[in-house]
Structure formats: structure tokens, C-alpha cells
Amino acid sequence: MTMLFEVAGSTARPAATHSLTEMGLHERAHLQEWVLDQPQVLGDDVLIVTSEFDRWSGHDGTRTRDRLDVLGLDAAGRLVVAELKRDDSGGDVHLQAITYAALVSRFTLETLAEAHAQYRTRRGDPMTTSEAADRIAEHVGGELDPDVLRRPRLVLIAGSFPRQVTHTAVWLSEMGVDISLVSVTVWRVDNRLVAGFTKVYPTAEVEEFTLAPARAEARVATEKAAERNRAANAVRRLVEAELLSNGEALTLQPTHGTTAQTRAAIADWVAEDPARGRATWRNDPVSPLVWAADGQPWRPTTLAKHILLEAAGVDAAVRGPAWWVTSAGADLAELADGGSGRKDWSYLHRLLDAVPAGRWTTYGDLAQLVGTAAQPLGNHVMKCPECTNAYRVLASTGRPSPGFNWSDPGFTKSVEEVLAEEGVRFTNGAADPAQRLRADDLRRLAGAV
Incomplete structure (x- = not known):
């Protein structure tokens, strides 16, 4: 339970709570947009893959009208299925979430990339399926693990949950399904609305002591992904720690995902136009590199893959931040990985x-x-x-x-x-x-x- 107080000196009075319905707020136009804008509500390092997803079809080509509110992907490569209700969740919200989890558990990188490209384009940020695939690969630090992908997390967000939902959530958790209940509350303070999201299940104690075997396996998979996540999140950590200034010069130095033969091909290709081997940094968490060859912003991995394909005709997974080095000789992955990701001063x-x-x-x-x-x-x-x-x-x-x-x-x-x-x-x-x-x-x- 979250309590919010208006304080004035030594006095405090409870702020008035309201349901979203009372305040004229809607599930799609408001609650869903809050989650899309602040995906940390769904957990740490969650990339929004899509919302309002309804492109389901069976083997016979029959379409269904079911609509998944929000689909995310965490940095460990686990899908996050979010079902939203603006007030009382109703007694079957968990059944809807389970259905969606079963459907998305068969998704592949290609399926997710197509959905993400359509989602970004629909929201005014045009993206090709190839670019979306690169964005997903950067987020998880490499390739998706099919076994991890088959175990989505469920996050139910509502104003309140009836007992049949909370009881079912506890049972599902004990059976190894990773499910969370998050309550949303709205307060009016100084004629402004304040929204609060509180995780009501599982509590930290429950997570610690009710790890069923399947849930423990998911945690092991998450831990195994930690190493590759460091590279995936290199750009975000560099921007947050302000380790590089806007306009700082970077030089191409192909390493990860290359052979001596491909590196020689890239060197010959750069020699034809030295601008191909230069970029400058900008503190943008999405596209932080401005490539001197075309003056356009790029994601490190997307640019590295583009260079590898253009110079050597090779289409392979690479860790882009490791390809670009500063004047001091440190590549972006190394620079971001200094200790906890913050610079040692x-x-x-x-x-x-x-x-x-x-x-x-x-x-x-x-x-x-x-x-x-x-x-x-x-x-x-x-x-x-x-x-x-x-x-x-x-x-x-x-x-x-x-x-x-x-x-x-x-x-x-x-x-x-x-x-x-x-x-x-x-x-x-x-x-x-x-x-x-x-x-x-x-x-x-x-x-x-």
C-alpha cells in the first residue's frame, strides 16, 4: 500500500485518492501511454516491443480480435506481457495474460522485429524491420535465447485486484510462472494529478522464498545474460554517466565478430574513403554516433553491421560499441564497463x-x-x-x-x-x-x- 501526504511544516494530511474513472482517465489514452512512456513500471531495462498488438492468426489463417495491451522485452531476452485495467481488474485478467503469454512464447526475432518496426513507425519514428532487429539485438546484447523467450513474464496493472486474481497469481508463481501485480493509484495534489504504481505481488520476501524450479531456471538464464547485457547497455551507461562529450571524435577499430580476413577487407574499404573510419559522439541513447561518411546518426551495432556488409559482404552479429575507440584508445564497450559503468574519478x-x-x-x-x-x-x-x-x-x-x-x-x-x-x-x-x-x-x- 502506498500512502501520499501533503505536508506543510510539521503537519501532514492524506492526499485524496481517486480512481482513473473518477478523474475521466482511460485505459488506452492514459494508463497505457504512461506505461509506454515509462517502461520501468514493467521492470528494469524493458524495451517496449509493441502495443495494441492484434495480428494473431491460426494455422488455417483465421484472424482473432484479441488485443495485447503492451509487449516488452527485458535485457535478459525475456518477453514481458502486460495487461492493463484502469480500475478493478475483473476476475479474468490473469486468464487474458496467460493466453497472450502462450501466443507470444512462439515469437522469433523476425516476429518481434516486424512488430517493433510497425509500432515505432505507427508512433512517428519510422523504422525498417532490419533496423528493429538490430535494436532488439543491441538491447539483449546478441542473439535471443529461444528457451528464455518461451517463458514470458506477466505484469498485471490495475486499480485493484479481486481475491480470485491474487490467489491465482500466488498459485501461478508457485508453479513457476513469473507474474506480478501492480496497482495504479491517482492523487490530486495542488490541482495536479499524480499517478503512483505499487508492486503488490510478489513482495521481496516472496520472491526470495518461493522460487519454484522453473522460476529458478529463469533466474539462471537472466544471470547468464548479464555479461552480454553490459555491451547492450553500453550506450545507455555512457550517456547517463556523461563519459563522453558531444562531438568527441571516434575511430573505427573492428574487433568483435570479425576475422583477420574481414578486418583486412574493412581496412581496404576505409582506405578508399577515410571518412568511413570516423564518427563523432552525441549524447543520444538511441543513435549516438554521427558517421563522417554520410553525416547521419547511427546505432553502434547497426553501423558496424552495415560496414561489415558493405566492406566484406558478411552479415553477422557484432557488438558495435567495441568497434569504436576514443582518442585515448578505449573502445565504447570498455569505457562503459569501467567498474559499475561509472567512471572511476x-x-x-x-x-x-x-x-x-x-x-x-x-x-x-x-x-x-x-x-x-x-x-x-x-x-x-x-x-x-x-x-x-x-x-x-x-x-x-x-x-x-x-x-x-x-x-x-x-x-x-x-x-x-x-x-x-x-x-x-x-x-x-x-x-x-x-x-x-x-x-x-x-x-x-x-x-x-
């Missing part, structure tokens, strides 16, 4: 500690040593409590960054005033270049600390 902290009073350095000098770009490094410094001497880091012009703020909001001196007190000379608002510590200077100082 400990060396930066050591460098900042080494900057003495009366001297200054730049974000670019630090970025050169740390192995990143100036923009993500600056973003980190601005919000990092461990970054001592951050005020001694200036832009390449010798001027303080406009976004710099003191950790103590009550401190009123400007960066220029503090640096001047430490002995840094300023001319027309710019710090003296002679007092700048460049990358080699910083490396020597940090080595002496």
Missing part, C-alpha cells in the same frame, strides 16, 4: 589535491590525464564533494566556468577574488597563463603526493 581527486595555491589548471588538462573529455569531467567536478581545489580549475581561456558554485552557499567571494588572494594574477578577467599547470605538470605533482 579517484585519479582526478588526486590531481586536484596536488594543485597548489597560486597556480591553476584547466578542465582540458585534467581530462587529458584522466582519459575523458572536458565536458563530462567538468560536470563531475561541479557536483563532487570530494573534488578539493575545484575553484583552481578554469576554462581554457583562464576564466572561471559560469556554472561554478561554492559548496557553501553562504560564501560570497568570487573565484577571481579567492585566486587573487592566493597569488594568481589576472589581466582583463583572465588568469596569468604563466601560472597554469598543464597536463605534464599535474602528472609530476600528483606523482609526488
Whole structure:
């Protein structure tokens, strides 16, 4: 149960709850769109494959009018069947979900790619079936496992669930079916509507202690997929961690999925037009590479497959992020896989500690040593409590960054005033270049600390 309160100082009062019907909200136009916009409601790392899917047919070609609300795919390659009801779920919602799960359990990559392409195109993002297949392959980090695909997860979302549904969900879970019940509630707060999604079954304790054999097998399959998921989610982690700046140059270096023969063919193909071997990064989780050969945005894996086919005539699965390297020599997969997917900034902290009073350095000098770009490094410094001497880091012009703020909001001196007190000379608002510590200077100082 989720309780929402309106608070004012030391007082709190319950916010008024409403059903979707009371607020004039509808299942398709509202609840379904919320789920499509925020797929984390269905679980971690879920890609929406399609919605309103009704293209079923039997062996005799007979069509059925059943409509699957939402079909997703998690990063482990498991299908997610979601059935939505705006208020009380009714007594047969689980039966509908089971029927859809049985139908989609026979889906293949080709079926899913066709459905996803139609869904994206219908929603204003035209996509070919081939592009959709690449998008799905990127999401799961390679090929789909038919055994995992045959065990869809069920997610039932409704305002409330009658006992026959909750009892059946418990029994299905004990029989090895992965099923979740999620309640949706709407509150009105300050004349705004707030929607809340609460997982009412299974609780963490139930998930821990009621693992039937089939459910345990699904968990093992998920764990086995973790390695390949790291590559699939490389782009998302790079964007979230801001490890690369917009416009950062990348160079083609074919590795995964290639042989010596195909790499030689790609090298000859790039030699004909060197732009084919260059790209720039943009912090877009969908199409982060701008290929110099055509100026168009691409997904890393889609572009790698395109290059492999064009240069060597080979159509094979590849891990695209491993094909593109930064000026520091790290490929995108390696860069995203640093620890938990976040960059280790400990060396930066050591460098900042080494900057003495009366001297200054730049974000670019630090970025050169740390192995990143100036923009993500600056973003980190601005919000990092461990970054001592951050005020001694200036832009390449010798001027303080406009976004710099003191950790103590009550401190009123400007960066220029503090640096001047430490002995840094300023001319027309710019710090003296002679007092700048460049990358080699910083490396020597940090080595002496």
C-alpha cells in the first residue's frame, strides 16, 4: 500500500485518492501511454516491443480480435506481457495474460522485429524491420535465447485486484510462472494529478522464498545474460554517466565478430574513403554516433553491421560499441564497463589535491590525464564533494566556468577574488597563463603526493 501526504511544516494530511474513472482517465489514452512512456513500471531495462498488438492468426489463417495491451522485452531476452485495467481488474485478467503469454512464447526475432518496426513507425519514428532487429539485438546484447523467450513474464496493472486474481497469481508463481501485480493509484495534489504504481505481488520476501524450479531456471538464464547485457547497455551507461562529450571524435577499430580476413577487407574499404573510419559522439541513447561518411546518426551495432556488409559482404552479429575507440584508445564497450559503468574519478581527486595555491589548471588538462573529455569531467567536478581545489580549475581561456558554485552557499567571494588572494594574477578577467599547470605538470605533482 502506498500512502501520499501533503505536508506543510510539521503537519501532514492524506492526499485524496481517486480512481482513473473518477478523474475521466482511460485505459488506452492514459494508463497505457504512461506505461509506454515509462517502461520501468514493467521492470528494469524493458524495451517496449509493441502495443495494441492484434495480428494473431491460426494455422488455417483465421484472424482473432484479441488485443495485447503492451509487449516488452527485458535485457535478459525475456518477453514481458502486460495487461492493463484502469480500475478493478475483473476476475479474468490473469486468464487474458496467460493466453497472450502462450501466443507470444512462439515469437522469433523476425516476429518481434516486424512488430517493433510497425509500432515505432505507427508512433512517428519510422523504422525498417532490419533496423528493429538490430535494436532488439543491441538491447539483449546478441542473439535471443529461444528457451528464455518461451517463458514470458506477466505484469498485471490495475486499480485493484479481486481475491480470485491474487490467489491465482500466488498459485501461478508457485508453479513457476513469473507474474506480478501492480496497482495504479491517482492523487490530486495542488490541482495536479499524480499517478503512483505499487508492486503488490510478489513482495521481496516472496520472491526470495518461493522460487519454484522453473522460476529458478529463469533466474539462471537472466544471470547468464548479464555479461552480454553490459555491451547492450553500453550506450545507455555512457550517456547517463556523461563519459563522453558531444562531438568527441571516434575511430573505427573492428574487433568483435570479425576475422583477420574481414578486418583486412574493412581496412581496404576505409582506405578508399577515410571518412568511413570516423564518427563523432552525441549524447543520444538511441543513435549516438554521427558517421563522417554520410553525416547521419547511427546505432553502434547497426553501423558496424552495415560496414561489415558493405566492406566484406558478411552479415553477422557484432557488438558495435567495441568497434569504436576514443582518442585515448578505449573502445565504447570498455569505457562503459569501467567498474559499475561509472567512471572511476579517484585519479582526478588526486590531481586536484596536488594543485597548489597560486597556480591553476584547466578542465582540458585534467581530462587529458584522466582519459575523458572536458565536458563530462567538468560536470563531475561541479557536483563532487570530494573534488578539493575545484575553484583552481578554469576554462581554457583562464576564466572561471559560469556554472561554478561554492559548496557553501553562504560564501560570497568570487573565484577571481579567492585566486587573487592566493597569488594568481589576472589581466582583463583572465588568469596569468604563466601560472597554469598543464597536463605534464599535474602528472609530476600528483606523482609526488
